[in-house]
Amino acid sequence: MAWRIFLWSVLALTSPLVVAQRAPVTQSFDLRVSWAPEPVRVEGKASLVYELHLTSYAKAPLRLASIAVVDDDGHALATFEGKALEAVLGRPDHPADKDPTRIPPGVNAVAYLSVPFDPGVAPRLHHRVTYTTDLASASPMAIEGGVFAVTSRTSLALGPPLRGGPWAAIYNAQWERGHRRVLYATNGAVHVPGRFAIDWIRVGAQGGFAHGNGAKPTEWLGYGADVLAVADATVVSTGEGIGEAATLAEHAMQKVPLEDAAGNYVALDLGDGRYAFYEHLQPGSIAVKPGQHVRRGDIIGRLGFTGESTGPHLHFHVADADVPLAAEGLPYGFEHLHVIGHYGDIEAFAQGKAWDRASPASGKVLDNSFPAPLDVVEFPQK
Structure with a gap:
């Protein structure tokens, strides 16, 4: 009898009816947020501006279908799919097929996200990523990760970096070679120092940014303008000794080493681990x-x-360290920002076309806010 009980036990353990069914496990993405985002107010509306790094550890290419930013209650603050997903994706390897959603094995993609945010709460957020393989019959799969807690500290309200105007705020998160999408890995870690950088370029009342054809730096409207301290601060470092080409064409022929990319610059210690950078300054100024x-x-x-630089302008940004490249760009706002107009697109600016005036004619004043891309701003004269 005992042997029969033993045999029944062995058969029961090996029966397919009682063997645990394990869910399929597949290699996919490592999701990381390398910088703890802080809220920024863009034209008066709060948002989180940061990057989600997605590195594929699969053995075959994966195709991203959507990215959702989700709170602990499962609510999606924002979802990116289709054309919206393609618009926020960047690939440091610059794929030849121009398809950023198809991620080969071992390749890193970066989602440059801007997410509406309620500053009244400081939630912990994560990401829900759906993807497929290249197989026509493949079903969508989903993973969650890239957890971070929103950093909450007193917002930074700055004074004007320049006088008068009009000045165009030249930046856009979707430009492939814009400040926001330029990653620097110079000291064992990747950083985005220009996450909130603006190139300020003086424009005319009817458009245009230079006298004549602007072939010489001295012909640009903003060339030689006084650059101002945005706060009571301490000068923490300066970079001098970089010369200036006589023409834009001559400058374009020169190879600028990475260590000289900022040109002549000043960095101010604003306190609380924040540093203001002013770059591309005039020699000897x-x-x-x-x-x-x-x-x-x-x-x-x-x-x-x-x-x-491709033309005379003031590059301004705030970062978390006194180094031009190996630092994280931090959000800031201007205490009183007088927006008087806007360029519809960068082509209109580049072609010297007129910018669209705000309505009413006096424009609008924003408190403690960052300008929108291609806003035209007037700073106080004194």
Whole structure:
């Protein structure tokens, strides 16, 4: 009898009816957010601006179908799919097929996200990513990850970096070579120093940014303009000694090494781990020295055409370290931002066309806000 009981037990353990059914396991993406996002107010509306890195560990190409930003209650703050997904995706390897959604094995993709955010709460967020394989019969699969907690601290309200105007805020998160999409891995970690960088270019009342054809830096409307301290601060570093080409064509023929990309620059310590950077300044124009205390509105240099630049402008951004490239770009706002108009697209700006005036004619004043891409702004004269 005992042997019969033993045999029944063995058969029961090996019966397909009682063997545990394991769910299929597949290799897919590693999801990471390398910077803890802080809210920013763009034209008065709060949002989170950050990057989701997706690295494929699969053995075959995967095709992204959607990315959703989800809170702990399962509510989606934003979902990106179709053309919207393609618009936010970037690939450091610059695929020849121009298809950023098809991720080969071992390749990293970056989703440059901008998500509406309620500043009254500080939730923990994560991402739900759906994808398929290249097989026609493949069913969509989903993973969740890339968890982060929103960083909450006092927002940074700055004074004007320039006088008068009109000044065009040249930036756009969708430009492939725009500041937002330029990653630097110079010290063992990848950073986006220009996450909130703006290139300020002076424009005319009826459009245009230069006298004549703008072939010389001195013909640009903003060239030589006073550059101002945006807050009471301490000068933490300066970079000088970079010369200036006589013409834009001559400059374009020069190879600018990465260490000289910022041109002549000034960095101010704003406190609380935040540093303001002013780049591409005119040779010999820097009027401050490291360790010097400056007051809001003090002249610290003049707008020029040095470093990695396609035309005279003031590059301005705020970062978390006193280094031009190996730092994370931080959000900020201008205490009183007078928006008087807007360019519909960068082509209209580049062709010297007129910008669209705000209605009413006096424009609008935003408090503690970041401008929208291609906004035209007027700063106080004094």
